[in-house]
Amino acid sequence: MTIQPIPDPNTPIGQIIKAAGSEGIVLESEGQGRYALLPLDDDVIDLLVERSPRFRDLCHEIRERMDSGQFQTHEEVRRQLVRKAAVECCRAERPNGNC
Secondary structure: OEEEEOOOOOOOHHHHHHHHOOOOEEEEEOOOEEEEEOOOOHHHHHHHHHHOHHHHHHHHHHHHHHHOOOOOOHHHHHHHHHHHHHHHHHHHHOOOOOO
């Protein structure tokens, strides 16, 4: 797994996710320590569920909301992320301009 120094805490999340790719990445920021950014797969989810009662509770809450019809489709989330990435990119290119 690659270790990626993050010198600027305002680095756009899209840039970090792109660097992580499908294998994941260890992020290192001075004074903040190291953090792993991993793609969620069944093994990671099982580990989280097994070791975190808080995460299990959150999963139950999410399941209840989904069962009651309160959810967004994959396509809706994808559109929101694409829109947000475009705005972040624009702001990076035009810090004082309109996006």
